[in-house]
Amino acid sequence: MSIVLIAEQILNGLQLGVMLFLMAAGLTLIFGVMGLINLAHGSLYMIGAFACAGIASATGSFWLGLLAGLSAAAAAGAIVELAVIRRLYNRDHLDQVLATFALILVFSEGTRWVFGSFPLYLTPPEVLEGTVTLPGGIIYSRFRLAIIVAGLAVAGGLFLLIGKTLLGVRIRAGECDREMIAALGVNIGILYTLVFALGAGLAGLAGAMVGSIQSVQVGMGEPVLILAFVVIVIGGIGSVAGAFVGSILVGMADTLGRFLFPVFFGTFMDPSSAMSVGSALASMLIYLLMAAVLVFRPQGLFGHVGA
């Protein structure tokens, strides 16, 4: 096992982590500001990927597709917030879960109706094809490196937005006390729609980028949604910083677990059973991590007690 291989796997973990952050950031913002559990967040990810694939194949430009993915998901998010979600803020979480689950079914079958049952073609733009050799002789996929850079840039932008702008102040105020900021004259309706569209846009961006190296098909959002929930439980529900740390932790744990567990069990077992025990344990690892966090810090790493 060489240093180069370990370095490549760390990059892979980081790439999975920043991708998860784009999903988890929206999920945690929406929960933090509006107190809403949005199961349909994975559908917005799917919409981003389908819009990107559709526009990219119609225009031949991946970049237009990426823009379309981001804006289609943001628009879908805003529409859903205005039409459905708005009515759910005062309901309990079970009603929200039921309604947003219904939205998953509506979006999935709607997408099938428009695009058909077969997976769509989406591939990275030519400038990002192939590999690049990093210092130390690490051969790494150009596109994955671009995802890492783009994800970190979006994370930086999001922290600036929340920490340094008026909208950010309102978002933070909304997380603390929803009724008070409405009483202070902030148009809470517009704020909610904006936050929802922002979260949806980030999910759409993730879907468009990841769709280029995975399969663009109906139902692609739900597995990612589950991971994103694991991330925000680990990071602390409502905390964007927690979502970031949680994402990187989950990305690293999942990738390195898949890589190192078989090697570790291989030191005292025969190769084929080491592989099957190792890969079985690796697929549980992030849930074990979540369970451990819940035992020792139930509010999550960055959560507030009683939040």
Place this chain on the structure above:
Amino acid sequence: MDWIRKMKKIAVALTTVAAMALPAIAHANSLKVGMITTLSGGGASLGVDVRDGFLLAVKQSNNPNIEVVVEDDQRKPDVAVQLADKLIQSDKADVLTGIIWSNLALAVVPSVVNQGKFYLSPNAGPSALAGNLCHENYFNVAWQNDNLHEAAGAYANTAGLARPYLVAPNYPAGKDALNGFKRFFEGEVVQSHYTRLGQDDYAAELALIRATDADSIFFFLPGGMGIAFLKQFAQSGIDLPLLGPAFSFDQGILQAVGEAAIGVKNTSQWSKDLDNEANIGFVAAFQAEYGRLPSLYASQGYDTANLLISALANAEVSDADAFRAALKAAEFDSVRGDFSFAANHHPVQDIYVREVVKEGDILTNRIVALAMEDRSNAFVNDCSM
């Protein structure tokens, strides 16, 4: 325009029902088929193809006495079991078919055949149903699950691939796949790597493959998993020949994989360019009817329906023994060419090696070699029939 086709199908079904109500032909051999297949969710493209192939053959037969009731199992075993009960008890279906996934087939088939109904599998072929759970009323018209993997192992010997790295999902069909590959393979397997079922990121696995001295990769990753693997393989800069069963290179998903798939060898019992009269007619009729090229799954649905139609021409379904003998005889023109049933009612057929090529703008497969001739399956002796 999927909904137009759906409307057409409903219209066809209604006409069929109306025709059956006519007393003049009430004595002819009539047959009710219950199809349980996956029409929504992630695996829907497979079910859609099986259904379309099946309905095309029924339509071509011009036989007004065949009625098909199609139901969507959503890829859920519990839903499939309920649908089977409904189709048998309230729709009074004589024959059931359509299931795509092995876990659903295992949940449904034993109870269906024990109620005296027939089941014809157009896709799933789990080893249990070929071995100790085999049944006189169960016929598999596709393959036993191991077949295409066995053929890949046999082909690897002749192609001089000595040190393959094997990848499959960690679930029963994945283990069957790698065992199937090893059954006839004589070289040295570098690693049998089991990944999570439904995994869609293979960065960690590809990095490991790069670090070994493997000379080729064999993978069984059906559906979206295979699309993701191939795209990421193409981005990884690893330069090794790929080999796999046809499922990841099928007509339905090739366009989604794109140029990354060109040149990949895959094993299949069917190909669009198989040169026999039935297949040439099938490919042309399928394109005319649905506006797309048929897939392996469509060919299996089509063969399943034609087997059923051939049996109905020779026996009535009410006479179970005669109908079973007529099915077993398999007197239909399979799009695969030669086709017969082994003692455990699974196909004996040739399995080919195909290569992914580009014809105009369309990615498709062409046959490059014969991998195994008249292949039966490894479980005939475990079956008491």
